[in-house]
Amino acid sequence: MSDLPVLITGGAGFIGSHLVDALLAQGHSVRVLDNLSSGTPDNLPLGDPRLELVEGDVADAALVREVLGGCRAVVHLAAVASVQASVIDPAGTHRSNFIGTLSVCEAMREQGVGRVLFASSAAVYGNNGEGEAIDEDTPKAPLTPYAADKLASEHYLDFYRRQHGLEPAVFRFFNIYGPRQDPSSPYSGVISIFTERAAKRLPITLFGDGEQTRDFVYVTDLVGVLLQALEMPQVLPGAVNVGLNRSVSLNRLLEEISVLFGGLPEVRREAARPGDIRHSRADNRRLLARYQLSEPTPMAAGLARLLGGA
Ligand code: NAD
Ligand code: UD1
Numbered sequence: 001m002s003d004l005p006v007l008i009t010g011g012a013g014f015i016g017s018h019l020v021d022a023l024l025a026q027g028h029s030v031r032v033l034d035n036l037s038s039g040t041p042d043n044l045p046l047g048d049p050r051l052e053l054v055e056g057d058v059a060d061a062a063l064v065r066e067v068l069g070g071c072r073a074v075v076h077l078a079a080v081a082s083v084q085a086s087v088i089d090p091a092g093t094h095r096s097n098f099i100g101t102l103s104v105c106e107a108m109r110e111q112g113v114g115r116v117l118f119a120s121s122a123a124v125y126g127n128n129g130e131g132e133a134i135d136e137d138t139p140k141a142p143l144t145p146y147a148a149d150k151l152a153s154e155h156y157l158d159f160y161r162r163q164h165g166l167e168p169a170v171f172r173f174f175n176i177y178g179p180r181q182d183p184s185s186p187y188s189g190v191i192s193i194f195t196e197r198a199a200k201r202l203p204i205t206l207f208g209d210g211e212q213t214r215d216f217v218y219v220t221d222l223v224g225v226l227l228q229a230l231e232m233p234q235v236l237p238g239a240v241n242v243g244l245n246r247s248v249s250l251n252r253l254l255e256e257i258s259v260l261f262g263g264l265p266e267v268r269r270e271a272a273r274p275g276d277i278r279h280s281r282a283d284n285r286r287l288l289a290r291y292q293l294s295e296p297t298p299m300a301a302g303l304a305r306l307l308g309g310a
Contacts, residue, residue, distance in 0.1 A: 005029035005050075006230065007071040009058045009104065010078030012039030014181040014189075015119070015173075015219060019075060022223045024048055033058060033067050034078065037096075043180050058100035065107040073115035073230055076104050079149075082187035083123060086146035087275050097149035105160045114167045117229050120154050120239060122174045122215070122280050123147035131213070133245050135283035136172070136238060144275040154239060161237065169229040174243030174282050178219030179306055191216065194253065195306060198261045208272035210251035215243035215281045218297035218305070225291045236290065243282020244296050260303055 006023060010016045011032030016039065023030050029050040035057045044053060056063045058078040068074065079097045080086060086093040101118070108116060125134050126141030142148040157168040181189045183196030186205075197204050222242055229235065258264045287293060297305070 003029060004070060004072035005031045005052070006073050006075060007031045007033060007068055008075045008077060009033045009064075009100070010039065010076075010119075012036060012041060012043050012053065013077065013081070014039075014043075014178070015176055015222065016075070016077045017043035017180055018178065018219050018223050019077075019226055020044060020051065022220075022227055024050060026227070031067060031071060033064065038081065038182060038185070057096075059095045059103055061103040061106055064103045065110055068107045068111045068113060071111075071113060073117075074104060074108060074113060075117040075226060075230070076101060077119045079119065080146070082185070083144050083146045083275060084273055085187045086144050086149070087273075090145035093145055094149055097146065098152055101153035102156060105156055105166065108166055109160065109164045114165060115169070115230065115235070116157065116166060117169045117226055118153065118157055118171065120150045120170050120172045121147065122172050122241070122243065122282065123277065124151045124154070124172060125280075127278055129279055129281060131247075131279040131281070133281050133283035134241070136241055136286055143277070158237070167235045169235045170239040171225070171229075172239050172241050172282075173222065174215040174217055174241065174280060176217050176219050176222055176242075177302065177306065181219075190214075190250065191253065191303070191306070194257055195260075195303065198257050198264060199307070201265045203266040203268050204254070204264065205268050205270055206250060206254070207270050207276065208250075210254065211249050212272075212276065213247040213249045213279045213281065215246055216248055216253075216299060216302070217242060217244055218302035221293065221296045225287070225293065228291050238286070240286050240290060241282040241284050242287060243280075243284050245282055245284050246299070247279070247281040248299060256300060256303060260307065
């Protein structure tokens with residue numbers, strides 16, 4: 001791998017900071033562009049001279065062009081990660097989640113950088129999976145501004161691939177969890193919220209009947225895939241699901257958390273959230289064909305590692 005840095009947009013966030021750690025551990029240099037809206041410098045080893053943090057907005061095209069100078073690849077993670085936040089503020093999330101992608105594409109074209117990894121989402125399928133394992137060709141049905149922006153970003157990346165020779169590796173992440181997923185926001189990932197509240201004995205809010213399912217992936221399993229995508233000589237077109245083909249209901253998640261904590265705090269039930277997806281489970285055959293995913297972290301082990309802060 002060349003010594004030129006990898007630019008990670010959103011690198012001060014949950015997934016990004018784990019990728020930063022992994023790249024630094026492999027001896028590489030990293031530049032992070034982050035507006036610190038949900039990420040924090042505390043997630044980053046700022047004393048490492050191979051790491052540079054630029055505070056700014058990924059939708060600022062001139063800034064992205066400047067920050068990209070001298071980089072060899074981009075991992076574009078910067079976005080408002082909450083589906084519900086996009087329901088509440090479609091215009092604000094669009095700026096980060098779509099205009100941000102467009103400014104990354106333009107900057108790459110201008111700076112002659114080819115490889116970009118993009119964090120799309122299982123949300124693009126909407127409810128079309130209906131309990132089955134969803135493969136990448138399943139018709140898309142974005143139910144929220146978040147999902148629509150991710151899908152539009154995918155299409156734009158494909159345009160820049162065909163027109164300008166970009167090499168986008170598009171991943172549709174299912175539900176990623178692990179340490180540093182901010183538990184303090186109600187819009188954060190469900191596992192971080194539930195485990196934090198169970199630890200503090202605070203009431204847990206369950207939206208819907210708890211029978212909705214998700215395909216949870218431990219963050220370092222995802223990071224292993226991203227590292228491979230940065231190094232592979234060629235990227236095949238077509239998005240890749242990052243899920244484990246495992247379906248876990250929220251009720252089962254609560255049982256697992258109860259075992260870990262020797263009981264649960266009060267569970268308050270509220271109506272299902274608007275735009276919430278009912279079932280989400282990845283058909284991951286394309287992932288397994290293109291990438292090594294040896295022994296993905298079992299749920300119980302992932303929860304234990306999360307509580308240990310690993
Ligand atoms: P996160 O909120 O921890 O990370 C997002 C980072 O982007 C934060 O550091 C935030 O400050 C930064 N950011 C947001 N808007 C920005 C802007 N306009 N300019 C610069 N920086 C900005 O969330 P995460 O879970 O680490 O998500 C990373 C990416 O993965 C996101 O694109 C998200 O949509 C996607 N994704 C996450 C999951 C999941 O389960 N966590 C699943 C599917 C897709
Ligand atoms: C998550 C990601 C999103 C990603 C998508 C891919 C976050 C914040 N969201 O969205 O970026 O694109 O996976 O599949 O990382 N819930 C409760 N109580 C709570 C919080 C949540 O019952 O306090 C429920 C929600 O209503 C939902 C489920 O838990 O049914 C999962 O919610 P959440 O963790 O926000 O994830 P997704 O909406 O699936």
